[in-house]
Amino acid sequence: MKNFLTGLVFMITIQFSFAQETTVGERVIKNAKDKTYGRGEQKGDETVDKALNKVEEGITGLFKKKDKKKKKEEAEQQEDRSEQSSDENQESKSQSSSSKKPVKSNSKFDFVAGEKELYFDNFERLAMGDFPAEFNTNASGEIVNVDGQFGKWLSMTKNGAFIPDNIKNLPENFTLEFEVGINTDPTNNYSGLGLNFTIKQQELMKDMFFSRGTSIVYLHPGAGEAAVYVNPSSGTAIENNVKMPQWDVDTNTNFVKISVWRQKGRLRVYANEDKLLDIPRFFSETTNYDFAFFRSFFGDCEVYLTNIRYAVASADTRNKLITEGRFVTNGILFDVNSDNIKPESGTVLKEIATTLQENSTVRVKIIGHTDSDGADAANLSLSQKRAVAVKTALSSFYGIESSRLETDGKGESQPLNKNATSAEKAQNRRVEFIKL
Known part of the structure; x- marks a missing residue:
């Protein structure tokens, strides 16, 4: 009996000590957090925040490791029971289960690249270390190669504006595409990479404090967010921001298209195949934008840019x-x-x-074309293969009968221009559809 009482006292003492340690651990976290006056967006606060997270993980992990294991086992048991139940019970249990995965939703990728190309640049013509003459800047940059990435990139090394001279007097319907990347975490301060659309020339050289008549898109990989700011000549300014997981250094997604x-007043912005922004009144002015x-x-970082393509929006496919x-x-x-x-x-x-589905008697020939880079024979073969790939896509994915589709390739034999520049070469890389 004496031994039993001794053991009982010993167990109670351990439990009381464990409870004290848990309370102390929780109090350490709370006091530390109180001293940081909240978690702001300044660089110093961000460092403290990360340190606090590690402390919190260490303390709570020490005292709650068994609880997490128990919750995992319960979730697995719940999943096993759910698999054995009827479809109706599965739906009910899925809705009430604490382990249910969140639903992910993406906007439809309805982007249509412009047909009439006005400017294209991948910087292949430039020597390493050069700055493109077609750009004006109040900052600095140079042409570089980037590890793990194809081609040449313009590295924007300092804060400031980078103005492509060939993108100005914007038409009412255009598309602009580019690939962009960053080499490190710049923190989530400042505004990030900006796309500045303005009716005032003097605004083009700014990277902050924009005046009226300017509309801005901000892309910030340090915060994983995209934002928009419209400051019209008259009326109320518009501001909005959304999550941008497609370009987020925290998840090592450092590059994005x-x-x-x-479309007149409307602006849509896409990251890879997801729509980020759709602003009906982004272009609020009646005069031309640059x-x-x-x-x-x-923080110190390099921002990389390449494959810039600017074009008047596509024609009516069905009509043509x-x-x-x-x-x-x-x-x-x-x-x-x-x-x-x-x-x-x-x-x-x-x-x-859709055009072929609505016109079931129409037959077409698909013809591939390339630019002049490479050997003639290789380009001819490539153009033929690309035409076949388009036929396969229309047949396999959209149900168009293959008997309605013929293919051919012309290689570089029918250029639209002299193939002298990157923009001209891009125009020659095309697919042609001929009604039979």
Whole structure:
């Protein structure tokens, strides 16, 4: 009996000590957090925040490790029971289960790349270390290669504006595409990478404190957010921000393709294949807008830019193919030296497929064209393979009978220009549809 009482006292003492340690641990976290006056967006606070998270994980992990294991086991048991139940019970249990995964929702990728290309630049013509003469800046930058990435990139090394001289007097309907990346975490301070659309020339050289008549898109990989700011000449300013997981250094997604589409007053912005922003009254002014990139980051970093494509928006696919008997597009894109169709080509392919579905007696010939880079024979073969790839996509994914589709390739034999610049070469990389 004596031994039993001794053991009982010992167990009670351990439990009381464990409870004290838990209370002390929780109090340490609370006091530390109180001294930081909340978690703001300043660099110092962000460092404290990360340190606090580690302390909190260490303390709570020490005292709650068994609880987490128990919750995991319960969740697994719940999942096993759910698999054995009827469909009706599965739905009910799924709705009430604490382990239910959140639903992810993405906006439809309805971007259509412009047909008439006004400017294209991938900086291939430039030597390493140069700055492109077609850009004006009050900052600094140079052409570089980036580890793990194809081609040459403009590295924007300092905060300021970067103005492409060939993107100005913006038409009412245009598209702007580019690839952008960053080499490190710049913290979530300052505004990030900016797309500055303004009616005032003097505003183009700014990277903050914009005046009226300016509309800005902010993309910040340090915060994983996109934002918009519209400051009209008259009326109330518009501000909004959204999450941007497609370009977020916290998840090591350091590179992204951005697509911008203007339709008169409306602006849509896409990251890879997701729509980020859709602003009906972004372009609020009646006069012409000009454009500039700018970077505004708190921490030291390099921001990379390449494959800039600016074009007047696409023509009416259905009208041209049916009424004119011919449709040519630069909107079907392929990987370099490959017949692999890029995902962003889906919208154009779907429009063509819809046209063929609505006109069931129409037959077409699909003709591939390339630029002049490489050997003639290789380009001819590549153009033929790309035409076949388009036929396969229309047949396999959109149900168009293959008997209605013929293919051919012309390689570089029918250029639209002299293939002298990157922009001219991009125009020659096209797919042609001829009504038979």
